[in-house]
Amino acid sequence: MIQIRNLKKSFAGGRVQALSGIHLDIADGEFVCVVGPSGCGKSTLLRILAGLDDYDSGQVTLGGTPVTGPSRDVGVVFQQANLLPWLTVRENVALPLRVGGGRREGADDVDRLLDVAGLKDFGGRYPYELSGGMQQRAGICRALVRNPRILLMDEPFGALDALTRERMNLELQRIWQATGKTVLLITHSISEAIFLADRVIVMSARPGRVLRDLAVNIPRPRSNDTIISHPDYPALAKDIRGLLTGQGEE
Numbered sequence: 001m002i003q004i005r006n007l008k009k010s011f012a013g014g015r016v017q018a019l020s021g022i023h024l025d026i027a028d029g030e031f032v033c034v035v036g037p038s039g040c041g042k043s044t045l046l047r048i049l050a051g052l053d054d055y056d057s058g059q060v061t062l063g064g065t066p067v068t069g070p071s072r073d074v075g076v077v078f079q080q081a082n083l084l085p086w087l088t089v090r091e092n093v094a095l096p097l098r099v100g101g102g103r104r105e106g107a108d109d110v111d112r113l114l115d116v117a118g119l120k121d122f123g124g125r126y127p128y129e130l131s132g133g134m135q136q137r138a139g140i141c142r143a144l145v146r147n148p149r150i151l152l153m154d155e156p157f158g159a160l161d162a163l164t165r166e167r168m169n170l171e172l173q174r175i176w177q178a179t180g181k182t183v184l185l186i187t188h189s190i191s192e193a194i195f196l197a198d199r200v201i202v203m204s205a206r207p208g209r210v211l212r213d214l215a216v217n218i219p220r221p222r223s224n225d226t227i228i229s230h231p232d233y234p235a236l237a238k239d240i241r242g243l244l245t246g247q248g249e250e
């Protein structure tokens, strides 16, 4: 579903090399987490996949089609939900349908998504009436409303407290299992990466490249309690931590 070949990207007229030859394949329906030292190019990689940034060289294809700009096959979630305060939750989630030319079944899609995200009773509320975690869930619904095949998430739960974050990981696992999307999620949290991912990609310090591709073969659905007691967990966490520490990350 996502194929990246020898992707290179620099800024400042070539003086800042952000990505140096990224190779990555992500299969349909796979959940992949990307971790790496601060500034290694994770957000740059996601923005290129989302069609929001161009790149210097290499190939980037989604479902076999080269990325040339934003696509309705891709939903994007950032650290802040950025809901429009003057619209209800339902209207916020439905916004991409209005902007991109609505479909008749749009309203059903919105209510089904709100239900899946545990926001069924909050469709008529305004963003200020929701907790941070609920706003982020609404942001995920908005990213999914046009039924994209791919969901790209950049530190989606980075601004939430630890317990809310754990609950959000559970919710996201549930939404992903219900929708079968291909997900690429960037995180600074090793435990979040192991909890969510089929594979954890560890990037090198800038200029970013793929340092290690680690499979997480822990059965689903995973829970916050069972994940850390799984026999694979300590070795995986140690491997990732070691790779990051070697790159100068705390």
Ligand SMILES: Nc1ncnc2c1ncn2[C@@H]1O[C@H](COP(=O)(O)OP(=O)(O)OP(=O)(O)O)[C@@H](O)[C@H]1O
Binding pocket: 011, 012, 016, 017, 018, 036, 037, 038, 039, 040, 041, 042, 043, 044, 045, 206
């Ligand atoms: N628009 C830009 N102009 C110049 N340099 C940029 C620009 N965007 C990113 N960079 C540089 O490219 C590098 C990669 O940035 P990026 O935001 O992708 O890293 P990141 O891994 O997502 O970082 P973090 O984990 O801290 O969010 C950094 O050194 C950054 O300063």
